[in-house]
Amino acid sequence: MPATEFDAIVLGAGAAGLMCAAVAGARGRRVLLLDHADAVGKKILISGGGRCNFTNVNTVPDRFISANPHFAKSALARYTPADFIALVERHGIAYHEKTLGQLFCDGSAKQIVAMLLEEAAKAGVDVRTGQPVNDVTHTDGKFTVRFGDQHFTAPALVIATGGPSIPKMGATGFAYDLARQFGLKVVEPRPALVPLTLGGDDVLFRELSGIAAPVEARAGKAAFREAALFTHRGLSGPAILQVSSYWRHGEPVTIDLLPDAPSGWLLEAKRARPRIPLRAALGALIPDRLAETLAERLALPGELGAQTDRKLADAEARLAGWIFRPNGTEGFAKAEVTVGGISTANLSSQTMMAKTVPNLYAVGEAVDVTGWLGGYNFQWAWASGNAAGQVI
Incomplete structure (x- = not known):
C-alpha cells in the first residue's frame, strides 16, 4: 500500500501536539496529527478538576525542573x-484566577480541547485517532509511520506523546522508546506532582486521613507553602505534590506544621495559659486530631506550666521542622506529570529539533522539562509546541 505524504507528522494529540500541529498548519504546512487514543486531549479534560488549569500568569523559567x-x-x-x-x-472562553496565578476555565476543560481542535481544523490539520503507532522508520530524509494498517510519510516528525504519568489515560513510555531508537538520550523518568507514602515510624500519621492544614514543605533546596493533606497512604495536597518533584528516594521531607506561628509562640502560650496541656495549645492553631497526634509524639504530658522553657523551645523547633521519611510515592498511576524524559542536551532550545537527527522534534512532557503544579506544565506544552510548530 503506498504511503500518504505530508509535510509533517505529529505523534500525540495532547496539549503540546495539538498546539504544534495547529501552529504548523497555520503556516501552510500539510500536517498529520496521530494519537492511539480514541479521542484527543484526554489529560486536558481531567486537568484542574475538569476545568483545566490552562496556564499560570507567574510563569518564569526557574519554576521548571530539568x-x-x-x-x-x-x-x-x-x-x-x-x-x-x-x-x-x-x-470567548470565560476564565478566572484562583490562587498563585493559576487560571481555570469558568466552564469546562472541554472548551480548551474544542478550541485547539477548532484551531487545528482551521489550519487544515488531518487528525486521526484510535489506532496504534506500530512502526516508525527514517530513510532518505523521510519518516514513515505505520498507524494501524496505514502508512504515512513526511520529512518532519514530532514526538508529542508525553510521559508515563496516568497510564489509565493511555500514557506510556513510547516517547522514550522512539527517542532511543533515533539515538537520543533519556533522563531517567520518575513520577512528579505525586503523593508520598509513609511507613515505619511515620505510619501513625496515616490515621489522620482526610485532615489538611497549611504548611511549608521542604525537599532538598525546594520549599513550598501551601496545604498538606494526610491520606490513608501518606501525604498529599499541593505543598506535598510540589516537593515530590524534587524529592529523591531515601531523602527526608521537612514540614513546618505551623508556618504562621511567630517565634516563641509556645513559651508565650505557657505564660498566658500555664494550666493548659500542649494538645490544647496546638488545637488552637491546627485541627484537633492532628494536634492530638503531634502532642502524643512530642511526649510532654501535663500542663504547659510544668514544662521547662527549654523543652517547649525544643518542641516548637520540632514542629517547625518535622521530619518525615517517605518510603516512596504513589507512582505514575497518581503522578500528574513526569520528571525526566528526552534529554535536552540532544535538542535545540530554539526549535526543539534533535541535534543529530534533522527534522525530528520533541515537545511537551516527553522532554526533560517539568513545571510546578498550577498550570506551568500546560504553559510548557503550549510554548514548546509553538516553538516546533513555527519551524517544521
Whole structure:
C-alpha cells in the first residue's frame, strides 16, 4: 500500500501536539496529527478538576525542573501566558484566577480541547485517532509511520506523546522508546506532582486521613507553602505534590506544621495559659486530631506550666521542622506529570529539533522539562509546541 505524504507528522494529540500541529498548519504546512487514543486531549479534560488549569500568569523559567535549567527559557519567552490567554479570549472562553496565578476555565476543560481542535481544523490539520503507532522508520530524509494498517510519510516528525504519568489515560513510555531508537538520550523518568507514602515510624500519621492544614514543605533546596493533606497512604495536597518533584528516594521531607506561628509562640502560650496541656495549645492553631497526634509524639504530658522553657523551645523547633521519611510515592498511576524524559542536551532550545537527527522534534512532557503544579506544565506544552510548530 503506498504511503500518504505530508509535510509533517505529529505523534500525540495532547496539549503540546495539538498546539504544534495547529501552529504548523497555520503556516501552510500539510500536517498529520496521530494519537492511539480514541479521542484527543484526554489529560486536558481531567486537568484542574475538569476545568483545566490552562496556564499560570507567574510563569518564569526557574519554576521548571530539568537537567539543563536554562533550556526552557527560549520557548517560554517566545510564547507566554499572555499569548495563550489571548487565544482563549478570542474563542470567548470565560476564565478566572484562583490562587498563585493559576487560571481555570469558568466552564469546562472541554472548551480548551474544542478550541485547539477548532484551531487545528482551521489550519487544515488531518487528525486521526484510535489506532496504534506500530512502526516508525527514517530513510532518505523521510519518516514513515505505520498507524494501524496505514502508512504515512513526511520529512518532519514530532514526538508529542508525553510521559508515563496516568497510564489509565493511555500514557506510556513510547516517547522514550522512539527517542532511543533515533539515538537520543533519556533522563531517567520518575513520577512528579505525586503523593508520598509513609511507613515505619511515620505510619501513625496515616490515621489522620482526610485532615489538611497549611504548611511549608521542604525537599532538598525546594520549599513550598501551601496545604498538606494526610491520606490513608501518606501525604498529599499541593505543598506535598510540589516537593515530590524534587524529592529523591531515601531523602527526608521537612514540614513546618505551623508556618504562621511567630517565634516563641509556645513559651508565650505557657505564660498566658500555664494550666493548659500542649494538645490544647496546638488545637488552637491546627485541627484537633492532628494536634492530638503531634502532642502524643512530642511526649510532654501535663500542663504547659510544668514544662521547662527549654523543652517547649525544643518542641516548637520540632514542629517547625518535622521530619518525615517517605518510603516512596504513589507512582505514575497518581503522578500528574513526569520528571525526566528526552534529554535536552540532544535538542535545540530554539526549535526543539534533535541535534543529530534533522527534522525530528520533541515537545511537551516527553522532554526533560517539568513545571510546578498550577498550570506551568500546560504553559510548557503550549510554548514548546509553538516553538516546533513555527519551524517544521
